[in-house]
Amino acid sequence: MRSFVALFRKELRSYFGSPPFYFVATAFLAYAGYYFHSDLIYFITFGFGLNIMENFWQILFVDLRLVLIFAVPLLTMRLLAEERRLGTLELLLTYPLRDGAIVAAKLGACLVVVATLLAGTLVYPLLVYHVEPFAFEPLFAAYLGLLLFAGVCASYGLFISSLTDSQVLAGFLTALPLLLLWLLSWNEAAAASGTLPVVRAISLFNHFQPFSVGVIDLRDVFYFLYATGLFVWATLRVLEARQWRGRR
Template sequence: MRTLALVRKELASYFAGPLVYVVIGAFLCATGLQFYTTLNSYVTIGFGLNILDHFWEEFFVNYIAFYLLIVVPLFTMRLIAEERRLGTIELLYTYPLRDREIMVAKFAACLVVFLLFVAGTLLYPAIVYAIQPFDPRPFLARYLGTVLFLASCIACGLFISSLTESQVIASSCTFVALLLFWILTWNEAAVSTSLVTVLSQVSTFDHFHAFATGVIDAKDCLYFVFFIGLFLFLTLRSMESRQWRGRR
C-alpha cells in the first residue's frame, strides 16, 4: 500500500517532465529506422534459410537491447542520486517507509516506464505479421528476455545511483558498467578459451542472445534473476550505509 503510493508518486514525477516522451520518441525512431533498413537488407540479400528468424535475432540483440542499454542510464541516474542532492531523501527516510519499500518502489516505477518502451516495439512484429503471418511463440522468449535484461540494467543503475549525489557520475558509470557486461566476450581472440567460457557466463550479451533466438532456458532466466537480486541487495546495503556514515 505504502509502496504503491510511492510508485504512483514516482510515476507522476516521470510524466510531469518531457524526458519520458522525448526519449520514447527517439527510441522508437531509432529502432524503427533499424527495423526498416535491416529487414530490407535481409530480404534483398538474404542469408540462407530462416531469413526472418535471423533478422529478429539480430534486431533484438543489436538494436532493441542495445538501444535500451543506452537509454536506461538516463532514467536510473536520477533515482536516488537526485533525491540525495535535493535532500528529499530525508523526507522518504523519515516517513513510515522501510528502506526496501523505497527501493522496490523506485525499481518498479522505472520498470513500468520502460515497459512502455518495450510495448512500443510490439509494433514491428505486428507489421510483419500483417504481411506474412508466422509462429508468434518465439516472441514470448524474445520479450521475456528483453524485460529481464531491462530489469537487470535498471537494478544496476539503481545501485550506482545510490552511491553518488551526482547524476552525471551516476549515468556515465552506469553506462560503462552496462556496456562492460554487454561486450565482455566480444573479443574472443584476445583471451584463452577457458576464460571465454567463464566470461560468457557473466556476460549479459550471451544470456540475452539465447532469448533472442527464441529459446527460453532456465539457466538464462536464473542468470538475470540473480543479476537483479544482487544489485537490489547492494542497493539496500548502500541505502543503509547512512546509518553508520551519518550522511544522506
C-alpha cells in the same frame, strides 16, 4: 502496501511528467525504428525464404538490447541521485516505509517505463505479420528476455544512483560497464584468453542469446533474476550505510 503504491505512482508521475523521459522515448523509438528498417531490408535482400526468427527477429532483438544499454542508464540515473541532491531522501526514509519498499517502488516504476518503451516496438511484429504471417510465440520469449535484461540493467543503474548525488555521474557509471561488457560479447579478441570464460559466464549478453531465438532456458531466467536481486541487495546496503556514515 498503500505507502508502496503511493511512492510507485509518484515515481511513474515523475517519469511521465518530465521532458527528459520524452527525449529518451523518442531516441529509443527512433533507434529501434532504424534497426527494424535496416534489419528488415537486410532480411529481404539476403535471407528471404529462410527462418524469419533466426534471420530477422534475432538480429533485431540483439540490436534492441543495444539500444536498451543506452536508454536504461538515462532512466535510472535520477532515481536515488536526485533524492540525494534535493535532500528529500532523509524525509522519505522517516516515513512509514521500509527501505525495501522504496527500492522496489523505484525499480518497479523504472521497469514499467521500460516495458512501455518496448510496447512501442510491438508495432513491428504486427506490421510484418500483416505482410507475411509467422509464429508469434518465440517473440514472447524474446520480449521476456529484453525485460529480464532491462531488469538487471535497471537494478544496476539504481545501485549506481544510490552511490552519488550526481545524475550525470550515475548515468555515465551505469552505461560505461554495460557498454564494455557488450563490446567484449562480440569482440572476444579484446579479452585475455584466461578471462574470456569468466566474461562469457557473467556476460548479460551471452545469457540473452537463447531468448533472442525464442528459447526460454530457466538457467538464463534464474541468472537474470539473481543478478537483479544482487544489485537490489547492494542498493539496500547503500541505504543502510546511513547507520554508520551519519549523513544522507
